[in-house]
Structure formats: C-alpha cells, structure tokens
Amino acid sequence: MIQRTAAVAAGKATAAVSRRFRLGGGTALPGLVAERIDPDVIRELSAQLSEGSVIVTGTNGKTTTARLLRGIAKEAGLRTIANRAGSNMMRGIAAALVDAAGWSGDIASAQKRLGIFEVDEATLPLVADAVRPRGVLFTNLFRDQLDRYGEVETVAAVWRAAVPGLPPEATVVLNVDDPSVAALAAVAQGRILTYGMKDTSSGEGKLEHAADARWCTVCGNELEYSAVIYGHLGHWRCPKCGNTRAEPDVFCGQFQAEVNGSRLTLKLPGGLVEASLPLTGLYNAYNALAAAAAAAALGFGRPAVQRGLNAATAGFGRQERMRVGGRDVQIMLAKNPAGLNQVLRTIAANGSNSDLAVFLNDNIADGRDVSWIWDVDFELLEGKTRSVTVSGLRAWDMALRLKYAGIDGQGASPHVEPEPARALKRALRATPEGSTLYVIPTYTAMLEVRDQLARWAGRGAFWEAE
Amino acid sequence: MKGLALRVAHLFPKLMNIYGDRGNILCLQRRCEARGIGFEVEGLELGDQLKAKEYDLIFVGGAQDREQRLVAEDLVKVKSRPLEEAVKRNVAVLAVCGGFQLMGRFYRTAEGEELPGASVLDMHTIHPGAQAQRFIGNIVVEWNGTTVVGFENHGGRTFLSGNVQPLGHVVAGFGNNGEDGGEGAVYRNVFGTYLHGSLLPKNPKFADHVIEAALRRRHKDFRLSEIDDAVEHAAHAAAVRQATRRSIIR
Ligand SMILES: [Zn+2]
Numbered sequence: 001m002i003q004r005t006a007a008v009a010a011g012k013a014t015a016a017v018s019r020r021f022r023l024g025g026g027t028a029l030p031g032l033v034a035e036r037i038d039p040d041v042i043r044e045l046s047a048q049l050s051e052g053s054v055i056v057t058g059t060n061g062k063t064t065t066a067r068l069l070r071g072i073a074k075e076a077g078l079r080t081i082a083n084r085a086g087s088n089m090m091r092g093i094a095a096a097l098v099d100a101a102g103w104s105g106d107i108a109s110a111q112k113r114l115g116i117f118e119v120d121e122a123t124l125p126l127v128a129d130a131v132r133p134r135g136v137l138f139t140n141l142f143r144d145q146l147d148r149y150g151e152v153e154t155v156a157a158v159w160r161a162a163v164p165g166l167p168p169e170a171t172v173v174l175n176v177d178d179p180s181v182a183a184l185a186a187v188a189q190g191r192i193l194t195y196g197m198k199d200t201s202s203g204e205g206k207l208e209h210a211a212d213a214r215w216c217t218v219c220g221n222e223l224e225y226s227a228v229i230y231g232h233l234g235h236w237r238c239p240k241c242g243n244t245r246a247e248p249d250v251f252c253g254q255f256q257a258e259v260n261g262s263r264l265t266l267k268l269p270g271g272l273v274e275a276s277l278p279l280t281g282l283y284n285a286y287n288a289l290a291a292a293a294a295a296a297a298l299g300f301g302r303p304a305v306q307r308g309l310n311a312a313t314a315g316f317g318r319q320e321r322m323r324v325g326g327r328d329v330q331i332m333l334a335k336n337p338a339g340l341n342q343v344l345r346t347i348a349a350n351g352s353n354s355d356l357a358v359f360l361n362d363n364i365a366d367g368r369d370v371s372w373i374w375d376v377d378f379e380l381l382e383g384k385t386r387s388v389t390v391s392g393l394r395a396w397d398m399a400l401r402l403k404y405a406g407i408d409g410q411g412a413s414p415h416v417e418p419e420p421a422r423a424l425k426r427a428l429r430a431t432p433e434g435s436t437l438y439v440i441p442t443y444t445a446m447l448e449v450r451d452q453l454a455r456w457a458g459r460g461a462f463w464e465a466e
Numbered sequence: 467m468k469g470l471a472l473r474v475a476h477l478f479p480k481l482m483n484i485y486g487d488r489g490n491i492l493c494l495q496r497r498c499e500a501r502g503i504g505f506e507v508e509g510l511e512l513g514d515q516l517k518a519k520e521y522d523l524i525f526v527g528g529a530q531d532r533e534q535r536l537v538a539e540d541l542v543k544v545k546s547r548p549l550e551e552a553v554k555r556n557v558a559v560l561a562v563c564g565g566f567q568l569m570g571r572f573y574r575t576a577e578g579e580e581l582p583g584a585s586v587l588d589m590h591t592i593h594p595g596a597q598a599q600r601f602i603g604n605i606v607v608e609w610n611g612t613t614v615v616g617f618e619n620h621g622g623r624t625f626l627s628g629n630v631q632p633l634g635h636v637v638a639g640f641g642n643n644g645e646d647g648g649e650g651a652v653y654r655n656v657f658g659t660y661l662h663g664s665l666l667p668k669n670p671k672f673a674d675h676v677i678e679a680a681l682r683r684r685h686k687d688f689r690l691s692e693i694d695d696a697v698e699h700a701a702h703a704a705a706v707r708q709a710t711r712r713s714i715i716r
Pocket residue numbers: 216217218219220221238239240241242243
C-alpha cells in the first residue's frame with residue numbers, strides 16, 4: 001500500500017512536470033515511473049474499478065472502437081478510465097490508472113467505473129494478466145509494422161497462447177470474418193460472443209493485394225471467399241477441411257454509406273439497433289459493430305448502444321475534421337495497407353477532384369520499413385485528384401509509388417516538399433476555398449501535422465499573404 | 467525490336483508477396499512498356515510446372531515462415547530441376563529475401579530444422595536461433611560502380627561458396643551475414659538479394675541490368691534506351707541519405 005502510494009505520487013508528479021515543461025511523454029512516462037516503484041500498480045488500481053475492465057486489441061480500429069465503446073458506456077451511466085490513443089503498452093495503461101488515482105494512491109471514485117483499454121497486439125498477455133478483464137475484444141489481424149513484430153503469424157500464435165489463460169469470467173469477443181481471430185474460439189475457456197458483417201454489398205468482392213491471412217488455420221489450404229468485406233475479412237470457408245466462418249451472434253445486417261457518415265442496422269442479442277454513425281467508411285461501420293458486440297458482452301442495453309454510436313466523434317487524427325483558412329481539412333491516419341486502402345476508397349467515393357497531402361515517415365512508431373506502400377492500391381485514386389502534395393521523411397518513396405499509380409494533380413507529378421509545415425501550406429494553397437483537403441499521415445507525421453493544423457485552425461488564409 | 471517481349475515467371479505470387487514484392491513486378495512491366503517492349507507475366511503456384519524454355523526471367527519474392535516451408539517443399543519436388551535447366555540456359559533469375567534463401571542448398575531454421583533449397587546458388591543460410599539479433603533496417607550496397615538501396619529484415623545468415631559472388635558490398639546495413647560485408651549473390655544470370663522496399667522501383671539501374679540480362683539470352687548485345695527516371699533517382703538518393711544518416715547514429 002505504501003509502495004503503491006509512492007508509485008502513484010511519483011507518477012502524478014512526473015505527469016505534472018511533463019505538462020509544466022511541455023516535455024510531451026505525458027501519456028507513458030508517468031506510467032513507466034509508477035511501474036518502476038510498484039510493479040503491481042496496474043493490478044492493484046484496476047482491481048478497484050467497480051465495473052472491471054475491458055480490453056480492445058487487434059491491428060486496425062483499436063482506437064476508434066475503444067472510443068465508441070466509451071461513448072456507449074457513458075450512455076449506460078458509467079464513467080470510464082481509458083488509456084490515450086497510441087499509448088497501448090503497459091506503461092500507457094499504468095499512466096491512465098495513475099492519472100485517475102488520487103494522491104492517496106487509490107482511484108478517487110471507483111464506483112460505476114469501467115476501464116476500457118486499447119492494447120497492443122503483442123502486449124495483450126501482459127495486460128490481461130494484470131487487469132483481469134471482464135471482456136477481451138479481438139478485432140482483426142493485419143500486416144502492420146513487420147519490422148517490429150516479425151510476422152502476422154507470430155502475433156496469431158501469441159494470441160492463441162494467451163486466450164486459454166484469460167480469467168474464466170472474461171467474455172472473449174471475436175470477429176468471425178477474420179479467420180485467425182475466429183480460430184481463437186477453439187481455445188477460449190470462458191464465454192464467447194462473436195460478431196461479423198452480414199451486409200457484404202459494400203465490400204470489395206475480391207481479395208485485394210494487401211490481403212494477408214487467406215490460408216486455413218486448421219489445414220493450411222487456401223480459403224475460398226463468397227464475399228470479401230475488406231482485406232482478408234469476409235465470408236470464408238476452407239474447401240478442403242470444412243473449416244468455415246460461423247454465423248455470428250452480433251452482426252451488421254445493413255450498411256448504408258452517407259456523405260458524412262453511415263446508417264447501420266445492428267442485430268444484438270436482445271434485438272435490432274438502428275444507428276446513425278457520424279463516421280464514414282465501411283471500416284468505421286466495422287468499428288461500430290465491434291464496439292456494439294463488446295457492449296453486448298458487458299451487458300449494456302440497446303438504447304445505450306444506439307445513443308453512444310449516434311453521438312460518436314472522430315478521435316485524434318482519425319477522420320478528424322478541422323477548418324483552416326476556409327478549407328475543410330480532414331485527417332485520415334494511415335497505418336497499414338488494409339487500413340489505407342479503406343481510406344482511399346472513402347476519398348475516391350467522395351468525388352473526382354480530390355486535394356491530397358500524403359505524409360510518409362519511417363520512425364519506429366510508423367514502421368521503419370516503407371515497403372508496405374507498394375501493397376496499397378493507390379491506383380484507386382487514378383484520375384480522381386486535383387492536387388497532390390507529398391511530404392515526410394520518406395516523401396520521395398511516396399512520390400515514386402504515386403508515379404507508378406498514375407496519380408497526379410492536374411497533369412503534373414505530385415509536388416514533393418519533405419518539410420511538413422511547408423507541405424501543408426502548399427497543399428492548402430492548392431485546395432480551392434470551400435473544398436476539402438485530405439491529409440493522410442503515418443502515425444508520427446500525424447502528431448506533427450495535427451499540431452500544426454490546430455495552431456492554424458480558425459485563422460484566415462494567412463499563407464496567401466506570404 | 468518489333469515483337470520483343472520480356473516473359474516473366476513469377477513463382478508463388480500468392481504465397482510469397484510480402485515486403486512490397488508487387489512493386490518489383492510493376493517496375494519490370496513499367497520499364498519494359500516505356501521502351502515498347504512487351505511484358506508477359508505468369509504466376510506459378512504450388513504444384514505448377516515451370517517450363518524453363520518459356521521464360522526470360524524468373525522472379526521469386528519473400529514470405530513469412532509458414533509459407534516459406536510450403537514453398538521449400540514445392541521448390542525441391544517440382545521446380546528445382548527446371549530451375550537448374552533454366553540457369554544453364556542463362557535465363558535470368560531474381561530472388562528476393564525469403565526467395566533468395568531458398569535458392570541455396572539449405573536453410574536451417576531457428577529450431578535447427580534443415581529445409582533443403584533449390585540449390586541454384588552454391589550457398590546456405592543458417593538462422594542462429596530465436597534469441598539472435600534480427601538484421602533489420604535500411605541498407606545501402608555498393609554495386610557495379612553505383613549503389614543499390616533497400617530495406618532488409620532477416621534472421622537467417624547466408625554464406626556463399628564455390629563460384630557464387632556477392633551482388634555487392636555493404637555500405638550501411640548488415641548484408642548476408644553481418645560478418646563478411648557481402649550482400650546478395652550472383653551466379654551466371656541469377657541475382658539474389660535481401661533488399662526489398664520494393665527493390666526495383668528505387669534502383670532503376672539495377673532493374674535495367676536485370677532486364678538486359680534477361681533479354682540478351684535471345685537478343686545478343688541488347689541495350690535498353692534511357693527513360694525519364696527523375697523521381698526514381700530522387701527516391702534513390704533520399705533512401706541513401708536516410709540509410710547512411712541512421713547508421714552513423716547507430
Ligand atoms: Zn482447412
């Protein structure tokens with residue numbers, strides 16, 4: 001107890017210092033400090049939460065799904081504790097709990113509190129062991145930053161080993177459209193709730209190049225798809241051993257794209273929910289479906305699910321909209337081929353005169369290896385761009401990829417400006433007033449670009465005077 | 467050169483397509499078509515026969531371990547003989563990453579299991595175990611008086627023997643085994659390398675070298691004309707800067 005009090009105090013002091021001197025790192029460093037003093041700080045603080053915790057893991061959609069689930073929990077009358085987007089290792093979770101704790105070392109108001117933690121795929125076993133979750137949501141498993149994890153199959157193996165050890169009271173929530181996530185049902189010891197996309201009419205029909213796990217997890221044979229939703233997610237079956245996607249407990253029966261969002265009909269255990277989601281793209285409908293399934297696993301009612309989804313707002317750098325100098329700027333984070341293909345589809349569907357600014361970095365958090373851009377279908381935007389600006393540490397790699405895809409703005413090659421602030425100004429200048437500029441950054445570029453745009457938001461078209 | 471075409475066999479395009487291998491095929495196609503040279507590519511999967519006489523170039527890319535095992539089996543049982551035949555006939559072979567490893571005599575996995583390879587290149591690869599450092603990062607190789615750039619990501623260490631020469635020498639990065647400074651392998655018209663990223667788009671000189679090697683078998687002294695590579699050269703130069711900057715810090 002004394003050890004925890006000291007740990008929490010040290011963590012809180014670190015956070016205060018970081019904020020005071022704008023050192024950044026406020027999302028992880030306090031957690032790191034607290035864990036050093038009391039290695040059990042996560043276990044002890046999370047045990048105080050009256051409603052327990054739920055974990056969201058998977059390659060794509062963690063942040064948005066966790067955010068949607070928070071909205072639903074709020075509508076269900078709960079308060080939540082959540083780690084910050086991207087800080088999804090142990091220290092990030094420790095930091096969130098320390099932040100919620102008082103100087104006494106206890107969570108100040110633990111009543112009606114639920115922990116919602118988005119957790120890095122490979123870190124899942126550690127976090128699950130520490131927080132003893134009531135539910136674990138597995139969304140999907142895509143190629144992501146191969147240089148960090150080695151291989152998709154490695155993560156799948158980590159999950160298969162972790163699931164049997166989850167607390168018996170934890171419900172495992174599985175996406176049946178992803179073969180390697182669906183395979184976890186075989187090793188789960190406790191309650192299982194499955195979800196999937198029933199409406200495949202907006203899917204891609206055939207496997208795109210970025211598709212990963214199209215091999216049977218039982219016998220290794222190539223899977224057959226009667227419908228592909230995106231990437232390798234879809235209605236699959238193995239022609240050799242009969243391993244087949246199971247009918248999900250929770251599903252999206254209808255998905256209808258609208259200009260600023262989508263309409264969803266979700267089937268939950270208790271009945272239907274008609275939601276009007278203010279986020280565009282099929283992949284966000286998927287996130288909403290995942291959040292609804294997790295909500296069902298936690299026992300939240302359908303009205304809370306509906307209100308929570310209807311009130312959704314975009315998260316940090318994920319379809320976040322800003323108004324800068326009379327232009328609408330929409331930031332769409334690019335993480336991996338499957339996710340970026342979804343972003344490109346959304347942009348392509350919104351018209352044929354798009355203004356784009358693409359920022360490619362190769363820092364550790366972006367993935368050091370930029371070869372993934374060759375697996376992205378940039379060809380989707382061919383003939384659909386008015387202006388294209390390319391920036392970031394690997395701007396020229398991106399320029400070359402776009403050259404291959406035949407993407408150019410008004411007959412000219414993409415404009416390359418490695419320095420991000422100058423690139424943003426150039427892109428804003430090239431975007432007509434009243435139009436939308438789509439900013440597509442990798443993770444570390446997003447942090448930089450978002451900051452810059454936030455400083456300019458609300459001001460006039462100041463770059464015109466320069 | 468009317469009717470001239472580059473005929474490519476792409477081995478295991480579904481199983482071995484990691485690390486942006488698609489970019490290599492797109493590059494071959496683009497650089498041929500820019501010169502009015504026809505381009506034909508045929509994907510050969512597990513069990514498909516390789517008819518050595520019908521191709522100028524055989525390409526094989528990288529894969530994850532699970533896929534690599536399936537491929538190794540097929541290479542030995544189905545494709546190693548025609549591959550050997552093709553190499554004798556001076557058909558060009560470009561093997562990247564996992565595909566490169568499988569062109570050797572064997573690959574010893576981290577668990578110590580020995581997977582026999584196609585034995586097209588007199589070399590072998592040993593994975594020193596799961597705890598050993600993985601060679602990951604940007605890499606620059608001195609090749610033919612210029613440079614080749616890319617990204618490497620491999621646990622296996624490759625050792626050349628006999629008539630096999632390294633493709634180039636490491637300027638920044640690890641290369642074949644992190645010891646002898648060699649990267650990749652060349653024997654006759656067979657080119658092997660750990661560099662992906664994708665390899666060919668950012669290395670237009672090397673790409674043309676491979677295309678010329680492939681076409682010269684049927685068209686002696688064939689030379690490719692110059693094309694506009696301004697973006698390619700800029701991307702190459704930027705990648706060299708990035709790799710050397712980082713390696714100084716390391
Ligand atoms: Zn099967």
